[in-house]
Amino acid sequence: MSLRALELVCPAGTPASLRAAVDAGADAIYLGFRDETNARNFPGLNFSRDELAEGIAYAGSRGAKVLVAINTYPRAGNPGPWTKAVDDAAALGAWAVILADIGLLDYARQHHPDLRRHLSVQASAANAQAIRFYCDEFGVKRVVLPRVLTVDEIARINDAVEVETEVFAFGGMCVMAEGRCLLSSYATGESPNMNGVCSPAEHVHYEERNGQLVSRLGGFTINKFRDGEPAGYPTLCKGRFRACKRDSYLFEEPVSLDVSNILPSLMDAGVTALKIEGRQRGKAYVAQVVSAFRRAVDAAARGERPDTADLSSITEGGRQSTGAYEKAWR
Amino acid sequence: MSNTPKLTLGPLLFNWPVEQVTEFYGRIAKLAPVDTVCLGEVVCPKREPLLGGTLAEAAGTLADAGKEIVWSSYGLIADEKELAATRDLIESFDGLVEANDITALPLLQGRPHAIGPLVNVYNEGTLQWLVRRGAMRICLAPELPREAISRLAESAGGAELEVQVFGRMPLALSARCYHARAHGLHKDGCQYVCDKDPDGMPVDTLDGEHFLAVNGIQTLSHSIVDLSAEIDELLEMGITRFRLSPHKVDMVAIAHVWRDLLDGKRDLPRARRIIEAVAAFAPPSNGYFHGRPGAAVV
Numbered sequence: 013m014s015l016r017a018l019e020l021v022c023p024a025g026t027p028a029s030l031r032a033a034v035d036a037g038a039d040a041i042y043l044g045f046r047d048e049t050n051a052r053n054f055p056g057l058n059f060s061r062d063e064l065a066e067g068i069a070y071a072g073s074r075g076a077k078v079l080v081a082i083n084t085y086p087r088a089g090n091p092g093p094w095t096k097a098v099d100d101a102a103a104l105g106a107w108a109v110i111l112a113d114i115g116l117l118d119y120a121r122q123h124h125p126d127l128r129r130h131l132s133v134q135a136s137a138a139n140a141q142a143i144r145f146y147c148d149e150f151g152v153k154r155v156v157l158p159r160v161l162t163v164d165e166i167a168r169i170n171d172a173v174e175v176e177t178e179v180f181a182f183g184g185m186c187v188m189a190e191g192r193c194l195l196s197s198y199a200t201g202e203s204p205n206m207n208g209v210c211s212p213a214e215h216v217h218y219e220e221r222n223g224q225l226v227s228r229l230g231g232f233t234i235n236k237f238r239d240g241e242p243a244g245y246p247t248l249c250k251g252r253f254r255a256c257k258r259d260s261y262l263f264e265e266p267v268s269l270d271v272s273n274i275l276p277s278l279m280d281a282g283v284t285a286l287k288i289e290g291r292q293r294g295k296a297y298v299a300q301v302v303s304a305f306r307r308a309v310d311a312a313a314r315g316e317r318p319d320t321a322d323l324s325s326i327t328e329g330g331r332q333s334t335g336a337y338e339k340a341w342r
Numbered sequence: 343m344s345n346t347p348k349l350t351l352g353p354l355l356f357n358w359p360v361e362q363v364t365e366f367y368g369r370i371a372k373l374a375p376v377d378t379v380c381l382g383e384v385v386c387p388k389r390e391p392l393l394g395g396t397l398a399e400a401a402g403t404l405a406d407a408g409k410e411i412v413w414s415s416y417g418l419i420a421d422e423k424e425l426a427a428t429r430d431l432i433e434s435f436d437g438l439v440e441a442n443d444i445t446a447l448p449l450l451q452g453r454p455h456a457i458g459p460l461v462n463v464y465n466e467g468t469l470q471w472l473v474r475r476g477a478m479r480i481c482l483a484p485e486l487p488r489e490a491i492s493r494l495a496e497s498a499g500g501a502e503l504e505v506q507v508f509g510r511m512p513l514a515l516s517a518r519c520y521h522a523r524a525h526g527l528h529k530d531g532c533q534y535v536c537d538k539d540p541d542g543m544p545v546d547t548l549d550g551e552h553f554l555a556v557n558g559i560q561t562l563s564h565s566i567v568d569l570s571a572e573i574d575e576l577l578e579m580g581i582t583r584f585r586l587s588p589h590k591v592d593m594v595a596i597a598h599v600w601r602d603l604l605d606g607k608r609d610l611p612r613a614r615r616i617i618e619a620v621a622a623f624a625p626p627s628n629g630y631f632h633g634r635p636g637a638a639v640v
Contacts, residue, residue: 086465091466113467114471115466138419138420139424141448142443142445145445160418189418192462192515194511194514195554198511201634206485253554262520
């Protein structure tokens with residue numbers, strides 16, 4: 013029996029990663045421009061207009077599509093960079109733009125009615141009614157679902173709304189409702205919504221204290237590591253904190269999301285596409301994850317059980333979670 | 343519409359015992375110089391049955407005292423049950439409903455409504471789109487700096503813009519309940535442990551520094567936003583509404599301080615002394631307004 017394979021939407025932070033992802037079997041690549049219009053606004057990452065044009069040509073010649081993420085919230089008083097990003101993505105022939113802000117969706121609908129619009133996870137549309145709202149008002153064709161939903165809830169959404177759904181499959185995991193989290197700016201002044209960064213590196217400091225490595229973000233201690241304990245990046249919600257007189261990973265353990273062993277249930281739930289997180293990752297990582305998922309997705313489409321052994325070695329801290337997709341996570 | 347700046351008491355975000363909720367709103371009705379009171383469970387639908395008809399009764403008491411009532415919708419609507427409850431709320435109440443999740447917007451189409459601080463309104467395009475669709479009052483998110491607030495105020499058209507000037511700031515929502523998790527419980531069997539912390543559960547760093555506060559699925563700031571020193575700037579920008587977020591402190595005293603400030607009795611040192619003495623459980627902050635980290639004091 014052959015089912016329709018899940019579309020594999022893969023990250024590219026650089027032209028080299030784009031080529032690596034395409035060569036490894038990506039169906040689509042998502043990327044951003046080199047500024048604060050996208051939610052991975054990190055130094056040394058992302059694409060110039062010329063690089064986007066070359067990337068679209070490379071991907072197109074191998075049957076892959078390019079999606080441009082313009083998924084931060086335009087700044088009051090200066091929407092220019094965001095509207096220009098939409099204009100340029102349209103002019104350069106991107107297959108779709110991934111947007112979160114209502115004002116920008118409205119702009120894209122009015123000025124580029126034929127440009128395919130996807131709703132970013134940063135819009136946090138977590139139920140059928142919200143999704144229908146974005147479809148009706150802005151002609152959204154695909155919704156990237158928040159990582160707060162269970163597989164059952166995803167199935168019900170797909171039953172209720174005529175829209176493609178894309179879910180996160182692998183990589184870093186937000187534990188908060190995406191696009192509605194100000195933790196980073198509370199500590200550092202910079203947020204995913206306004207600056208396209210979360211827990212940004214220039215606000216991170218490490219210090220040695222009494223034989224421990226202390227990681228700090230802004231003025232706050234996010235974690236402490238004993239000698240030899242692997243020290244993860246101090247993303248705020250993945251830190252260790254003290255509550256109820258106990259030190260723990262209060263919000264989330266430093267785990268990676270990995271849905272490779274529930275691909276058949278995601279297909280049953282009517283999901284169209286899988287999204288791999290990691291535009292900040294290098295091309296070797298991208299190639300490795302994309303080829304592993306290519307095999308898993310194709311196996312699932314043949315009705316076989318996907319072999320996912322090769323993914324476990326590259327997850328964060330070697331630990332994986334299916335996150336909110338299973339209700340026990342809550 | 344009068345140009346007198348208005349005071350809004352935001353929705354009670356915490357899980358308080360019913361009798362305390364009744365007493366709280368009874369006191370607000372009788373003594374607090376606020377113009378508007380937002381009622382409704384915003385954080386966790388599971389708490390709603392605990393309240394029974396308490397908020398509806400409070401609404402009666404407050405309306406009798408001349409307060410405008412606004413019903414605030416859930417901040418995170420995930421399942422059909424929560425959606426149905428939101429629909430019921432909107433259909434059963436003729437007054438102003440405050441949407442705290444985009445999901446409530448289609449239900450509010452064709453009638454005037456308010457937009458709460460948990461809905462992302464960062465720019466003129468979004469603001470004007472919402473106003474065209476019937477939003478007449480928008481409470482802005484806490485992370486907006488003064489430049490953004492000022493630009494938004496310029497382009498609000500006839501809508502009223504509101505800014506939270508007192509209380510812990512809402513920073514995040516999650517499908518996961520951190521109150522339950524901190525107590526080794528699961529959300530489905532939470533035993534309503536969020537009732538242990540009337541102002542949120544302290545979350546400290548491993549150095550013992552106060553940092554955040556957990557309130558069920560919500561994460562708040564540890565610090566209490568205090569924009570009393572920024573009042574002239576806010577008024578000048580055209581902000582017409584000022585929101586006080588309820589805490590288990592003397593909110594009547596806080597309301598009086600703010601009423602005096604808005605009425606032109608600008609004894610700022612006295613105001614700040616009272617605010618800090620009344621809300622002594624956490625320090626003030628105003629960093630976001632000044633483009634700094636939200637926890638900062640400028």
